[in-house]
Amino acid sequence: MGIISNITEEIRIVRERDPAIHSAMEVFLYPSFKVMIHYRIAHRLYRKGHYFWARWVSQRGVRKTGIEIHPGARIGKGFFIDHGNGVIIGETTVIGDNVTLYQGVTLGGTGKEHGKRHPTIGNNVMISAGAKVLGSFTIGDNSKIGAGSVVLSEVPAGSTVVGVPGRVVKRNNMALPQETMNQTDLPDPVKEDIANLRRANSEMINRILELERQLKIIRSEGMK
Template sequence: MGFIKFLKEESAAILQRDPAIKSKLEVLLYPGFRIMLRYRIAHRLYLKGHYLLARKIMQKGADKMGIDIHPGATIGNNFFIDHGIGVIIGETAIIGDNCTIYQGVTLGGTGKQTGKRHPTIENNVMISAGAKVLGNITIGNNTKIGAGSVVLKDIPPNSTVVGVPGRIVKRNNIKCEQIDLDQVHLPDPVSRDIDELREENRKLRKKIEKLTKSFEELKKGQNNENT
């Protein structure tokens, strides 16, 4: 991607996805935008074999902005890091187009692999605050990962993932033209299970009350016959 094209696309992504922004000039203050400027330069240097210089550029960015992106990572177009503090993206991570990640997200390794050891994130993926995606796994297109989730296995496209470890709670939503950045209204499997248990308990109590009433009526009838 040309540098001017990058400036336009990255700034447009921020303007589209962050309702807090009030002017185009604010884009220049965004840590996510500034670290991506460094990344685009460092990544080119890395591909040419200038590893030390590339790492130096990104390390300075990490020290200033708290966002640690390895220059060897591959990141597509229209990538948006919101807030960004605590974001870590490993060397062999691959991120597709139109992806959004929030503060505290880690795209890391498991410590047990060599070679390709970081996640592949396909297009139009949103990873919410504090989520950890670890290992050489693939997160499919149009997937949403809930805040605080820990994902250790491949996730198919069009999924919603929550929990520790992360599990799929929704599949194949109708894809919208605009990226869905809602981090709050995600299915809660624990709450759903509790609601189901409460309903089962209510039904059992009703059955017990009915049986108790029938038993009392039967006992009363037998007492009347004896008298």
């Protein structure tokens, strides 16, 4: 895809995903747009072995946007970063199509090992603000990662992950339409656990009361 086609596509993506954009001209001020133009150029240089110039271009993008995408990362179509400040994407990261990231997301490694050390993100995935996905594993298609989650292991397709460390709290295997990809309608595992404990405690109290009632009946009958 040529540079003009890239620009046209990035404008379309930003206008489609962000309701705060009211004109195509505004898109040119948008961090996601700026960093993706830098990334596309840097990635081409990286693939041709021009590593210094690739990093030079990508670092210019970092200074302008606060978003750091290593030029070696592979990113599919329809990629979108909402707001974006503090987003970091590592060298061996692979991102599928129609992926949305929010501010503060890290797609990183867990050490200084060589080879594939960053995550693979499937298609139609949303990763919410402040989430950290660390290591060489796959986030399955149509998954949602909750805000502030720390994901350290494989996530099956169609999952919702929340918490530290992240755990799967919902599986629906359904695609996530872009217009419903919000960061708030997620299960709260702590709240659910407390509710389960309350139910269990209530059931236990009722059983104890029932046992005490039966014991009184037995005692009263024994005294006759």
